[in-house]
Amino acid sequence: MKKFGLVLAGGIAAIILLSSIGPMVGLLVSLGLLYFIYKQFLKAESTGGKIVLGIIGVIFLMASISNAPAIIGVVAAYILYLVYKNWNARKHTVIKEDADPFVNFEKQWNELKNY
Known part of the structure; x- marks a missing residue:
């Protein structure tokens, strides 16, 4: 669904950009x-x-x-840039504390220092 929204926004922005190339x-x-x-x-x-x-x-x-009206074309170009930038953006995954090796290492290091 996210890709569909990006395609729709990119398509509309591309049409607006192409129609305002002359004024730009x-x-x-x-x-x-x-x-x-x-x-x-x-x-x-x-x-x-x-x-x-x-x-x-x-x-x-x-x-x-x-x-x-060329300013509208500049805004459309910026929207196309945002669509391009967000096309392959990955979602940030939440790393569990136990699965993260660095957090686990810090815990173990603190335990060793306490002995």
């Missing part, structure tokens, strides 16, 4: 260009150059905001 690429490109424009804005010495770069920066900021 657009967000990546617009944020990259916005960063480049910001660096050039800080280097610019003339007021006219700063105004032009500021206007271009606002345009790319709006382009970045319009690609906000």
Whole structure:
């Protein structure tokens, strides 16, 4: 039943991820260009150059905001990572105290020290 849930969650996340690849690429490109424009804005010495770069920066900021649904794609990619990570996860078994050789050794060592 656990594997079925993982397959279902992974399938839904994969569909969402595939449908939001376009906005993710657009967000990546617009944020990259916005960063480049910001660096050039800080280097610019003339007021006219700063105004032009500021206007271009606002345009790319709006382009970045319009690609906000890409965040859903990032969340879907993270869910796919969790599904992949938990696919072969083993359950932690409770080790009985008597079956654990180290606990048994510690008990016997303490008994020997007491004599």
